[in-house]
Amino acid sequence: MKPINIGLMGVGTVGGGVATVLKRNAEEIARRAGREIRLTIASRRNLELARQLVGDDVKLVADAFAVVNDPEVDIVVELIGGDTVAKELVLQAIANGKHVVTANKKLLAVHGNEIFARAQEQGVMVAFEAAVAGGIPIIKALREGLSANRIEWIAGIINGTSNFILTEMREKGASFADVLAEAQRLGYAEADPTFDIEGHDAGHKLTIMAALAFGIPMQFDRCYLEGISKLDGVDIKYAEELGYRVKLLGFTRRTDAGVELRVHPTLIPESQLIANVNGVMNAVLAKGDAVGQTLHYGAGAGALPTASAVVADIVDVTRLLTADPEHRVPHLAFQPDQLKDLRILPIDEVYSSYYLRIGAADRAGVLANITGLLAENDISIEALIQKGSASEGNAEVVILTHRVQEGAINAAIAAIEALDSVAGKVVRLRMEELND
Amino acid sequence: MKPINIGLMGVGTVGGGVATVLKRNAEEIARRAGREIRLTIASRRNLELARQLVGDDVKLVADAFAVVNDPEVDIVVELIGGDTVAKELVLQAIANGKHVVTANKKLLAVHGNEIFARAQEQGVMVAFEAAVAGGIPIIKALREGLSANRIEWIAGIINGTSNFILTEMREKGASFADVLAEAQRLGYAEADPTFDIEGHDAGHKLTIMAALAFGIPMQFDRCYLEGISKLDGVDIKYAEELGYRVKLLGFTRRTDAGVELRVHPTLIPESQLIANVNGVMNAVLAKGDAVGQTLHYGAGAGALPTASAVVADIVDVTRLLTADPEHRVPHLAFQPDQLKDLRILPIDEVYSSYYLRIGAADRAGVLANITGLLAENDISIEALIQKGSASEGNAEVVILTHRVQEGAINAAIAAIEALDSVAGKVVRLRMEELND
Known part of the structure; x- marks a missing residue:
């Protein structure tokens, strides 16, 4: 069968990881997908840096629109991030009839309803395993693996930066400020860490999981966010004395009154496996009415773990490329006409x-x-x-x-x-x- | 769209669970699958007991062949177990062009190569999420979620009975014999517990996971099996003093020399999450070259957790019912002509x-x-x-x-x-x- 051509927008850490995985595991991936999958074109303003990350056999362009408009490209991978130019590019790709794989949690949590509606109209897939919890195949678990269940709640440690900081505060008795500085030095936290430590990133991911679990539209603007920056080490210590760990938890629960959708520091009993997820690792605990609790644990970020999720999506999309839409898994787990606009509860x-x-x-x-x-x-x-x-x-x-x-x-x-x-x-x- | 008719062979604990989940979550499932899925016919010799488990609106027959030969049935669910009559029934269902969902690990570990070959010829799907680790969607994770990876090894606590016994031995300092008797009283162990405590059950599940992970045929006869019945409590105690837990671990690793495929009591550092999986719970730790380690945890048995996996398979099969075979995930993760007969290492x-x-x-x-x-x-x-x-x-x-x-x-x-x-x-x- 004809090889599948991938166009990559955004060649940074994760983009380099995608190039690496597609090349290094080319044979293994082709044995699974039934056809060759190759990166043919990639975009980044700085072509020289991009060249170092993707190797010599990929066409490089400075303008990402050249990727979405390339008639040879079957699947577009969006790794630019944010919801300005990335949104334009994704919508253009969809308009061009191209399938999209993205790791962009903000784009989906904020504009997902519009994007999935356009994709539905055009009959293309938008896959986003890498948008939540990096390498952990949690989107697939929620959307397909637990499809028999009425999902009751989801609790997730879904921001590695915050979890690293909380782990260090507990283990070393250090203050938030000191650990943050260390995390920045190690590259686990950005120079401006607001997005991670104030819960925005976790809120985007939680919003996506709640939509998949409960069959509701994306409603990030109603997600309650409270970060860890005001957390005092003494409370972590007292919590531990009482048998609890403090984690930045994304928590969503379906109740008769509406859907809880909230990110905040949370005490969890240390006897729970998820309370023992430390450092930059992520984990999602999902409760279904039939299956009970399942825990999904792994690396929530990093070049290769995120690339693992991106490339798994590429394989899925490749398999269903010429299939009828009815053969595909619905974007938000439930059929588009079956979403229910459940009320999100005020905190x-x-x-x-x-x-x-x-x-x-x-x-x-x-x-x-x-x-x-x-x-x-x-x-x-x-x-x-x-x-x-x-x-x-x-x-x-x-x-x-x-x-x-x-x-x-x-x-x-x-x-x-x-x-x-x-x-x-x-x-x-x-x-x-x-x-x- | 036309509803999907399910025929169920074997109405025991799990069969009752499948009937319950299909009925209780009918609306939720239809919202996901895009069509109604209903149990129309089920078989068990004792019709009266079966009636109590499936309710009034399902046709009951004593002869399971009446299910596989029912022209109205789209998907056959095999929950009889074992590899004698169950094998005949599954092969007949395939010959009849019916898709099969099964929880039968022994059947697949021992006869999977033949069954998948027949299914391939007939263009039907044989789905088996429930065969490994009950409600944990680990087949889907290995086959699809981690498809970008070269999987290096898998370690699983995949027999709840053994894990319950080992947990009790450690926590209560009790002997193997005493805890086994308690497990039998609680219904966690069979009257003849050989299959569970001597590693056969775990070996079947491990064989299936190794095939999916490495792209090799099923080779249960080469799986090394060593159970827990000879384990002395003093070794569990010493292990704990040294910072380890003793678990019945299924472990498979790809090496240059060949594939390790072995089930035996194993010391694991207590700092590992999987070492803290207790009681009847199951967990699978998979290492991929890109993703690193991912852990998948949940209930490994029980009516509703196993039904969760069976019904998820039914939804998957429903979605791909009329799709071309190329649109489907290959039975053993890799394309049938891409399996490699790697050598299984002697212990x-x-x-x-x-x-x-x-x-x-x-x-x-x-x-x-x-x-x-x-x-x-x-x-x-x-x-x-x-x-x-x-x-x-x-x-x-x-x-x-x-x-x-x-x-x-x-x-x-x-x-x-x-x-x-x-x-x-x-x-x-x-x-x-x-x-x-």
Whole structure:
């Protein structure tokens, strides 16, 4: 059979990885796909740098539009990132009747509904395994592997930078700022790390997984985001004493009231496998009504792991290139006319358990006041420890609550902060047992 | 579109689960598959028991051949098990041009080459996600998700019964016999547990995964099998002291000399996530040259988890029902004409690290003799601890070795056992760091 020609837009770290994998594993891949798959054209403004990454036998162009408009190209790979020029290029590729493979989580989380609608009209595939959790085939698992299930919730450690920082903070007792500086030195964090540490990246990935799991459109703008930059090492330590690890978790759950869609630092019981996913590694825990919990773990970033996902998509698309659309897996797991516009819950309506750290005067009655306010708000306590130096007249009270609506815990916290015997703001972290 | 009619052969626990999932999640499944999927006919000798499991709206027959010969059936699900009548039925279904979904690991590991050849000739699909690791979509991950990779090795905890027994032995310090009796009482072990505890079941599953990973035919008869029934609790305890867990591991690795294919109790560092997979849960760790390590964890058995895999296969097959064979994923991941008959290594040629426990007289020179014999055989030592009661004049020496060929360690063990100062047989367990 005729070889498949790949056009690559964006030759950076991952693009170089894709070129490497396609070349190094060419025979293995052809034995699977049933035909040769070759990179024929690639674009990057700096042609010299691109040449070093893709080798000598690939045509290089400075203008990415030359790739999407190349009549010889069967599948376009978009690795430019962002949602400006990348969006234009992807839409042009689709308009040209070309299939697209992309690792661009932001593009899909923000503009996915439009892109998939155009792809549907043109009868082309847009594949995006590399957009979530790098090399872990989680898109395929959610879209195909668990297709028998009513998926109930998904919890993911899906940002390697944040997970590296949290792991180092716990293991070395270091501060956020110190570890961030180290991560930047090691190349695990960008010079401007906002996108990773404030939860945007995880939110994009979570938005995509929620769409696949629940059959809903992409609604990134309704995703609640809270990062790790304000996290105090003392809370990581107290959490550990109580048997929990703190992770930046993307969590989405289908409830009768609507869909929870939220990224925030989260206490997870250390007995959970996912609590032991450390360093830059990623993992996604999915709960289906039939299968129960499945965990999918691996490298969430890096040239070759991401290329693994990109090239797997290329093989899938190659296989279905001339198939009728009905033979293909729907972009968002459910048939396009079967998506349901479920409501995304505002964070105040979400139910969670909570970790509270309260700075209190170390004197009689304080604990009674605090627990009394929690009781008044119907919040029951799972665990309570008192910490800190009685000598200085101050103590810290750490409380783990049972499940309660966020609005209720916030009301209780406001009341607690108003107590004379309580100093400063109450630290509040969410907690998920992940055992239902 | 016309609904898809499923014929089910074997209405037991899993068959009941399939009926439940197809009914309970009918809407969700149809939204994904693009058409209704319904169970129309099912077979079991005892019609009354079958009726309780599948409900009122399914036609029941006592003769499974009535299912494969039913012209209204599009996809046949085989859940009878074993490789006698199940084989006949599957071959008849194929001959009738019907697609098959099966959970039958033994049938495929032993007769898969013949079955897939017949399916290829007839242009039908035989899907088998449920045959390995129950609800974990590991077949899909190996066959499609990791298709860009040269897969280097796979390590799996793929027998829930054995893993339950090993977990209990470690946590409770109980003997193999006591825990087996408990497992039988709980329904986690059969009255005759041989198939599970002696590694046959894990061997079938490993054989299938090796075929998918390396593009080789099924060769179960060359799979090395060693079970857990002779395992002594003291070795589990010593292993733990050294930072290891003992697991019944299915392990397959591609080497220049050939393919390792082996099931045996194995020490794994407790820092590995897979070492912390406990109870009846399953997990598969796969190493690809691009992706690195990915771990896939979930329920390896049970009515609904297994049904999750069966029904996911049904959805896949439904989607590709009228597609050309080239649009389908090859049965064994690689195109049928692209399989390579790589040599399976005899166990003597395999390289591993080893745990040795040696009963020795507690007197000067013994340790020198033992370590001398290891050195003579070019076996280097990673760790050594001496245990036991000097008062009784006996000690136990526990040694962890670096990697060495099995033939060499056996030669060294024979020489050690011949020492006057060594009592009884040397206990030898294999050890895999799983970090390459």
